[in-house]
Amino acid sequence: MNQIPQTFDVIIIGGGLAGLSSAIHLSKYGFKVLLIEKNSYPKHKVCGEYISNEVLPYLEFLGIDVFQLGAQKINKFELSTPKNKLLKSDLSLGGFGISRYTLDNALYEKVRSCHVKTVKDSVMDVQFLNDGFSVATKNNNTFKSKIVIGAYGKRSALDVSLQRKFIKEKSPFLAVKTHVKGDFPNDLVALHNFKGGYCGVSKVENDTINLCYITDFEAFKAYKDIDAFQEQVVFKNTYLKSIFKNAAPVFEKPLTISQISFSNKRPIENHIIMCGDTAGMIHPLCGNGMSMAIRSAQMASQLIIEYLQGKIPSRYTLEKAYQKSWNNAFGTRLKVGHVVAKLFSKNQLAEVLLTVLNRFPALLPKIIKQTHGKPMVIK
Structure with missing residues (x-):
């Protein structure tokens, strides 16, 4: 027997950042919110786990103190090429390192304390009809709402049903993440390049080092397994070899994710407001995907609140406003990410680029600034 549909102001598909x-944001204004997430908390995710300080004011507004959770303050940056040329810079705005395991769980506990309705389930279909949504799940639940936020991550079966353009395109990237214990500065985030990819290194809570690299999947398949790929490709970068070889693994085995797409996405699909990776992914070489997810949540939530309060007169105006906010906040970041990643995918060009940056040291902070944003203003 089918369950009686339940109605909400906002349904959120996906329980990531x-x-x-x-x-949390929407519940602060008294709206009836449903969060649908298929996984349990806490859970590790493949992620660089470095976040720009731009989001600290918003996290404080949400009631989250990342430094009480053990986050590491980061204000230095290193970049190396496959031929082991190294460039260093200060991070003017700075950031912090914290695992998704810890941050997601802290946010989830806050969600529970805000009396948001949560359901462990997978969304199979979303229909928009008569200026409202009907959301059907794998467990035969049906929910209705005025607004739907898509925050389900990099790719999903829902993208197929929505016929999103990027889902039909080739997604050639594979990402690998592990946590280790070893010697690495608390205040440093490093990006070390190797042939066909690059690896982010930074400290998170509990004196743990996060190592997360991305590579071309076709190139990876030429090797027997992750260990063989690392030995024969990743460790050609001596900085990475030193870190990996002198560290003790925390995870029993690395986490992996494939079919990663950096193709352009649309922040509105079938009237669903997309946030985080669901709306667009920046190349990890530029970092800050976690910050983008949090910032997009703030932008979407504020506009939705104004719409539900009648301050924004129509759904059309709401969607246009979010599209504009997304482009203003992230359009340049995504373009810079594509350009920088393309440059560093060409090994010889990467060496030339690093030589130029060494000769003109003021250029690197300017590039970093394009992806770090400014401290968020909370309305």
Whole structure:
């Protein structure tokens, strides 16, 4: 027997950084919110785990103190090429390192304390009809709402049903993440390039080092397994070899994710407001995907609040406003990410680029600034 549909002001599909942040934000204004997430908490995710300080004011507004959770303050940056040329810079705005395991769980506990309705389930279909949404799940639940936020991550079966353009395109990237214990500065985030990819290194809570690299999947398949690929490709970068070889693994085995797409996405699909990776992914070489997810949640939530309060007169105006806010906040970041990643994918060009940056040291902070944003203003 089918369950009686339940009605909400907002349904959020996906309980990552964007979805959880939106749920807390909207609940503060008394709206009836449903969060649908298929996984349990806490859970590790493949992620660089470095976040720009731009989001600290918003996290404080949500009631999250990342430094009480053990986050590491980061204000230095290193970049190396496959031929082991190294460039260093200060981070003017700075950031912090914290695992998704810890941050997601802290946000989830906050969601629970805000009396947001949460359901462990997978969304199979979303229909928009008569200026409202009907959301159907794998467990035969049906929910209705005025607004739907899509915050379900990099790719999903829902993208197929929505016929999103990027889902039909080739997604050739594979990402690998592990946590280790070893010697690495608390205040440093490093990006070390190797042939066909690059690896981010930074400290998170509990004196743990996060190592997360991305590579071309076709190139990776030429090797027997992750260990063989690392030995024969990744460790050609001596900085990475030193870190990996002198560290003890925390995870039993690395986490992996494939079919990663950096193709352009649309922040509105079938009237669903997309946030975080669901709306667009920046190349990890430029970092800050976690910050983008949190910032997009703030932008979407504020506009949705104004719409539900009648301050924004129509859904059309709401969607246009979010599209504009997204482009203003992230359009340049995504373009810079594509350009920088393309440059560093060409090994010889990467060496030339690093030589130029060494000769003109003021250029690197300017590039970093394009992806770090400014401290968020909370309305």
